[in-house]
Amino acid sequence: MxxxxxxxxxxxxxxxxxxxxxxxxxxxxxxxxxxxxxxxxxxxxxxxxxxxxxxxxxxxxxxxxxxxxxxxxxxxxxxLTRELSAGFAEPSRQQLSVAKGQGGHYWVAGSINSQSVQFLVDTGATSVAINENQARRLGIDYRVNGRQIVVGTASGNAKAWRVNLNSVKVGGIDVLGVEAVVVEGGFPADVLLGMSFLNRISWREEQGVLKLESKI
Incomplete structure (x- = not known):
């Protein structure tokens, strides 16, 4: 008992x-x-x-x-905590080198919210910028989750929506919570990888090569 x-x-x-x-x-x-x-x-x-x-x-x-x-x-x-691997080791910095391509621009393959895109690196763009057709293809519900703004384009002012992207990734560099702008119409024709992403990583240009590196 x-x-x-x-x-x-x-x-x-x-x-x-x-x-x-x-x-x-x-x-x-x-x-x-x-x-x-x-x-x-x-x-x-x-x-x-x-x-x-x-x-x-x-x-x-x-x-x-x-x-x-x-x-x-x-x-x-x-x-707020820093992510650590299962072994509690410091994560390694991810690096990517991009050679200058067509038109003297830097083009790099990547993804937005795990959907594949081809980026045009644009240090003159304050944010990642996509047009509304690209946003629909990527499944971004910008009219519901975005905040409406007005942006200046080569053709004048245009209606746009400021949104937060879950993830923007190029190579092994994955940045979460990236601000982006969805522009009404077909501008920009290419997905612009702007400063809202670039400011979250380290980058420099050396002899026609753009070098990107993640921050720990």
């Missing part, structure tokens, strides 16, 4: 421990106005306040130092 009681007590006190171990590993790895980049068990995504991300984790609020997340029904504040 006593052995049975002891075993029952062990099982009873083990249950909360097992539940704790089963809880997902959650980190806040990026912060933006009204949104946070969260990492849930290695899956990263930019999530707006009030919306759910990987694993059903909800971003309740976000500011410059951290975010309040609802994880399995429990709200808790998470500070």
């Amino acid at each position: 006593r052995l049975t009681v002891l075993l029952s007590a062990v099982m009873l006190f083990s249950l909360p421990i097992a539940a704790t171990l089963a809880a997902p590993r959650v980190q806040v790895v990026g912060l933006f106005p009204g949104a946070a980049v969260i990492n849930v068990e290695g899956q990263r995504k930019l999530v707006r306040v009030g919306q759910a991300g990987p694993g059903g984790v909800v971003v309740v609020s976000a500011d410059t130092t951290g975010a309040v997340l609802r994880v399995e029904g429990v709200e808790r504040r998470y500070a």
